[in-house]
Amino acid sequence: MSILDSKIPEGPIAEKWTNHKNRLKLVAPNNRPKIDVIVVGTGLAGASAAASLGEMGYNVKAFCFQDSPRRAHSIAAQGGINAAKNYQNDGDSIYRLFYDTIKGGDYRAREANVYRLAEVSGNIIDQCVAQGVPFAREYGGMLDNRSFGGVQVQRTFYAAGQTGQQLLLGAYSALSRQIGLGRVQMLNRHEMLDLVLVDGKARGIIARNLVNGEIERHSAHAVVLASGGYGNVYFLSTNAMGSNVTAAWKAHKKGAYFANPCYVQIHPTCIPVHGTNQSKLTLMSESLRNSGRIWVPKKKEDAEAIRAGQLKPTQIAEEDRDYYLERRYPAFGNLVPRDVASRAAKERCDAGFGIEANDTNEGVYLDFASEIKAKGKQAAFAQGDHDPSEEKTIELGKKWVEEKYGNLFQMYEKITDENPYETPMKIYPAVHYTMGGLWVDYNLQSTIPGCFVAGEANFSDHGANRLGASALMQGLADGYFVIPYTVSNYLADEIRTGKIPTDSPEFDEAEKKVKDLIQKFLTNNGSKSVDHFHKKLGLIMWNKVGMARSEQGLNEAIQEISALRDEFYKDVYVPGNADELNPELEKALRVADFLELGQLMARDALQRKESCGGHFREEYQDAEGETLRDDENFKFAAAWEYKGMDINQSELHKEDLKYEYIKIAARNYK
Amino acid sequence: METYKLDHVSTDSSFLEMLDQLNEQLINERKEPIAFDHDCREGICGMCSLYINGRAHGPDTGITTCQLHMRMFKDGDTIYVEPWRSAAFPVIKDLVVDRSAFDRIQQAGGFVSVNTSGRTIDANSIPVPKTDADKAFEAAACIGCGACVATCKNGSAMLFVGAKVSQYALLPQGKVEAKNRVLNMVRQMDEEGFGNCTNTGACEIECPKGISLENIARMNREFLTAALSNED
Numbered sequence: 001m002s003i004l005d006s007k008i009p010e011g012p013i014a015e016k017w018t019n020h021k022n023r024l025k026l027v028a029p030n031n032r033p034k035i036d037v038i039v040v041g042t043g044l045a046g047a048s049a050a051a052s053l054g055e056m057g058y059n060v061k062a063f064c065f066q067d068s069p070r071r072a073h074s075i076a077a078q079g080g081i082n083a084a085k086n087y088q089n090d091g092d093s094i095y096r097l098f099y100d101t102i103k104g105g106d107y108r109a110r111e112a113n114v115y116r117l118a119e120v121s122g123n124i125i126d127q128c129v130a131q132g133v134p135f136a137r138e139y140g141g142m143l144d145n146r147s148f149g150g151v152q153v154q155r156t157f158y159a160a161g162q163t164g165q166q167l168l169l170g171a172y173s174a175l176s177r178q179i180g181l182g183r184v185q186m187l188n189r190h191e192m193l194d195l196v197l198v199d200g201k202a203r204g205i206i207a208r209n210l211v212n213g214e215i216e217r218h219s220a221h222a223v224v225l226a227s228g229g230y231g232n233v234y235f236l237s238t239n240a241m242g243s244n245v246t247a248a249w250k251a252h253k254k255g256a257y258f259a260n261p262c263y264v265q266i267h268p269t270c271i272p273v274h275g276t277n278q279s280k281l282t283l284m285s286e287s288l289r290n291s292g293r294i295w296v297p298k299k300k301e302d303a304e305a306i307r308a309g310q311l312k313p314t315q316i317a318e319e320d321r322d323y324y325l326e327r328r329y330p331a332f333g334n335l336v337p338r339d340v341a342s343r344a345a346k347e348r349c350d351a352g353f354g355i356e357a358n359d360t361n362e363g364v365y366l367d368f369a370s371e372i373k374a375k376g377k378q379a380a381f382a383q384g385d386h387d388p389s390e391e392k393t394i395e396l397g398k399k400w401v402e403e404k405y406g407n408l409f410q411m412y413e414k415i416t417d418e419n420p421y422e423t424p425m426k427i428y429p430a431v432h433y434t435m436g437g438l439w440v441d442y443n444l445q446s447t448i449p450g451c452f453v454a455g456e457a458n459f460s461d462h463g464a465n466r467l468g469a470s471a472l473m474q475g476l477a478d479g480y481f482v483i484p485y486t487v488s489n490y491l492a493d494e495i496r497t498g499k500i501p502t503d504s505p506e507f508d509e510a511e512k513k514v515k516d517l518i519q520k521f522l523t524n525n526g527s528k529s530v531d532h533f534h535k536k537l538g539l540i541m542w543n544k545v546g547m548a549r550s551e552q553g554l555n556e557a558i559q560e561i562s563a564l565r566d567e568f569y570k571d572v573y574v575p576g577n578a579d580e581l582n583p584e585l586e587k588a589l590r591v592a593d594f595l596e597l598g599q600l601m602a603r604d605a606l607q608r609k610e611s612c613g614g615h616f617r618e619e620y621q622d623a624e625g626e627t628l629r630d631d632e633n634f635k636f637a638a639a640w641e642y643k644g645m646d647i648n649q650s651e652l653h654k655e656d657l658k659y660e661y662i663k664i665a666a667r668n669y670k
Numbered sequence: 671m672e673t674y675k676l677d678h679v680s681t682d683s684s685f686l687e688m689l690d691q692l693n694e695q696l697i698n699e700r701k702e703p704i705a706f707d708h709d710c711r712e713g714i715c716g717m718c719s720l721y722i723n724g725r726a727h728g729p730d731t732g733i734t735t736c737q738l739h740m741r742m743f744k745d746g747d748t749i750y751v752e753p754w755r756s757a758a759f760p761v762i763k764d765l766v767v768d769r770s771a772f773d774r775i776q777q778a779g780g781f782v783s784v785n786t787s788g789r790t791i792d793a794n795s796i797p798v799p800k801t802d803a804d805k806a807f808e809a810a811a812c813i814g815c816g817a818c819v820a821t822c823k824n825g826s827a828m829l830f831v832g833a834k835v836s837q838y839a840l841l842p843q844g845k846v847e848a849k850n851r852v853l854n855m856v857r858q859m860d861e862e863g864f865g866n867c868t869n870t871g872a873c874e875i876e877c878p879k880g881i882s883l884e885n886i887a888r889m890n891r892e893f894l895t896a897a898l899s900n901e902d
Contacts, residue, residue: 048786051786052786055785055786066709066715066717067707067717067768067769067770068716068769068770068772068773068814069773070716070773070776070814071709071710071715071716071717073709073710073715075710075714075715075716076710076712076714076715085793085794087794120788123788123789124788125793126788126790126791126792126793127784127786127787127788127790128793129790129793129796129843130782130784130790130791130843131781131782131784131843132781132782132806132837132838132841132843132844134803134804134806134807134810134837134841135793135803136803136807137798137799137800137803137804138800139800140797141797141798141799141800141803142794142797143793143794159807159810160807162714162811164714165714165811165813166807166810169810172776173776173780173781173782174781174784174786176773176776176777176780176781177777177781177783179773179777180777180778180779186773188770188773211762240709240710240711240715241708241709241710241711242709274680274682275680275682275683277680277683277687277690277691278683278687279684279686279687279690279711280711280712282711282712283712410732411712411713411737414713414730414733414737414739415684415737415739417739417741480786480788481788484786529694529697529698531690531694573697575697575700575701575702575703576702576703580763581705581762581763581766583703583705584697584703
């Protein structure tokens with residue numbers, strides 16, 4: 001049997017998880033305090049996992065690199081969280097959410113995992129409400145919903161444009177409760193720098209205390225990685241500045257396979273790039289596509305005039321606007337999935353219709369004028385005014401928009417100095433989320449026994465493209481409702497093990513390697529900053545492993561990244577000392593891993609000779625520019641095994657994906 | 671105090687991008703870069719801080735430092751940058767301070783004691799009036815950045831604590847433990863060395879999320895009721 005045993009339970013899909021849970025082994029309450037568990041990362045997946053495991057009675061140590069667990073990047077998710085509650089009575093069901101997620105992922109996710117996700121989605125909402133998460137409500141006191149891309153029901157729960165914040169603060173409150181009770185030990189400002197294996201099992205980590213630089217050894221009977229995604233390999237992304245792949249990558253180098261690294265989500269609605277000193281990109285929530293219409297001018301000369309500042313978007317007549325998503329995909333319109341919307345924007349800008357006056361002319365409009373009029377009219381009618389003046393309509397419409405999206409509009413105005421109530425927003429796709437991640441089986445265990453992976457850090461649920469409002473759902477499902485069961489099953493065999501010592505040769509070796517690398521960077525005395533290399537890597541990735549990929553470009557990328565990596569080790573300059581707060585050193589350690597990952601991403605994209613979801617190979621498209629999948633040859637998850645320093649030696653393993661409950665078909669949003 | 675000179679700053683750059691640019695210059699000159707806290711750079715994680723020209727999060731309202739843009743300054747300006755000023759937030763290095771006191775206040779009671787089984791009751795079984803839900807959300811929008819403490823002449827954390835107490839006090843799920851929560855959180859707040867509130871209102875003005883003083887009033891009410899009637 002291949003090492004890639006997905007351990008999908010037998011039986012009908014709707015009963016798999018229940019049956020499986022009934023058969024999983026348990027650890028008795030009196031034994032749990034003898035067992036140590038490490039959780040790395042305190043976003044939705046990590047905080048919920050640490051809180052749940054602590055609550056069960058295990059000895060939990062949780063780690064985050066931020067100054068507080070409440071700051072993990074889940075906090076920045078805006079739009080919402082999906083759940084198959086069918087509160088809106090519009091035909092939603094567990095099956096429908098399962099189906100939408102598989103289809104949205106372009107038939108590259110594992111059926112059983114996705115079904116489980118849909119199955120527990122309702123409980124997430126119950127749990128969060130019980131924790132005091134203030135979701136948006138209707139006047140009757142019931143929970144409100146809205147719609148997201150790639151679906152035809154309203155199943156998204158939200159808290160204005162700050163849903164991630166409210167859910168994370170909910171998980172943080174559960175975690176804080178356990179910290180207060182002494183069941184979880186929280187280590188803020190700590191970064192995991194290696195995974196320690198003893199007899200082939202994950203037995204602890206090496207972490208750096210970012211305040212005093214101390215290299216610490218922490219042992220455990222199991223390690224849960226919930227360290228997020230790797231979008232920052234592109235330098236510019238919507239991720240937080242500190243988001244990094246290091247924890248996951250170190251596990252990969254110790255034997256955990258890395259799956260589908262080429263599946264990256266490029267989000268269609270972000271604020272366009274303004275200049276070379278830009279440090280990150282800002283997302284404008286997908287929820288805006290409920291109300292905003294995306295367009296570019298129909299005439300190239302209009303686009304040129306706009307870029308030159310001679311025309312304003314509001315001066316372009318209705319018939320001269322190309323609402324290209326509504327034109328190409330009438331059934332879903334502005335609410336097509338993210339990968340489809342992003343590619344369509346790129347297609348228009350590449351063809352010369354972009355409206356932003358930056359280096360690449362990359363930008364399109366997201367326009368709220370129609371919605372402001374429609375909602376204003378509705379509001380006037382509700383007030384008994386059946387013939388409102390245009391002025392009143394617009395005033396009421398703006399009020400409605402403000403209530404729904406106020407914080408996003410304010411955020412946009414602060415960044416761009418333009419008022420989106422008066423003029424359409426300018427947007428363009430940006431790197432946002434990574435579907436790929438460490439390979440895990442149905443129990444969320446990686447190919448290293450005792451190393452579990454939750455949330456964005458694993459590869460399991462979103463296939464080649466994630467639907468909006470599903471990341472929050474997966475993070476909490478993994479942390480609250482999957483990890484506690486499956487980790488306990490693993491730990492049931494550990495009750496006689498006793499405390500794992502940290503003075504073993506394995507810990508010695510791992511610590512030495514970390515210290516050597518730090519020393520190497522600090523004494524390298526090169527001539528260029530870490531950011532110099534990170535920006536260069538980002539450009540290679542964006543241009544050649546970004547929204548459109550080709551065999552030639554990918555081959556070039558592999559060579560260029562490999563050369564850049566050599567140059568980085570020769571010529572990087574890292575100031576400061578090892579025994580202090582040293583942000584440049586932190587960055588150097590992260591970029592070192594991004595340089596290896598970037599090359600693997602290009603290799604993965606090169607071997608996948610098809611287009612699916614976020615992975616678009618120029619060679620594989622139909623006459624209308626839609627993706628062409630090759631199910632005969634590529635219906636598998638690509639899991640890479642690390643084979644040493646040269647990433648070109650990494651070995652590909654394939655997990656065939658079986659579709660028993662959903663008929664595999666071409667994705668169609670027309 | 672150190673003075674640095676920086677040229678070619680784009681008005682479209684954020685304040686932190688300007689600091690990145692300065693650090694890049696310092697690194698190239700083989701000087702030690704300036705340490706400052708930051709992460710999401712979109713005004714929601716609460717990690718960035720900085721007292722800029724005598725104001726928490728700088729000369730603009732309703733934003734964090736990462737959302738402050740250089741167009742707010744004039745060419746040739748000298749900008750004064752300091753870390754958060756508060757005895758309860760000791761400086762770690764340069765502009766970085768330790769705000770873990772906030773975490774400890776949350777650990778003392780900033781939660782609903784419900785286990786994470788998912789087996790609670792259906793989310794819609796207790797209707798919550800929209801106005802209550804909206805007010806709870808407005809209080810819960812606090813990002814825990816500490817601007818309220820930094821800007822307060824007494825170094826008071828009552829806006830921060832009041833916001834958390836209010837969120838739960840306004841929702842039916844939070845009412846069960848309301849008394850213990852407010853007593854425990856206030857006790858911890860006092861132990862951490864935060865000052866008292868004298869109703870100046872500077873915190874509300876500088877709060878990047880517009881958390882209202884109303885929350886302090888509500889906390890005082892909750893505290894008084896709990897202190898007078900607690901049976902423990």
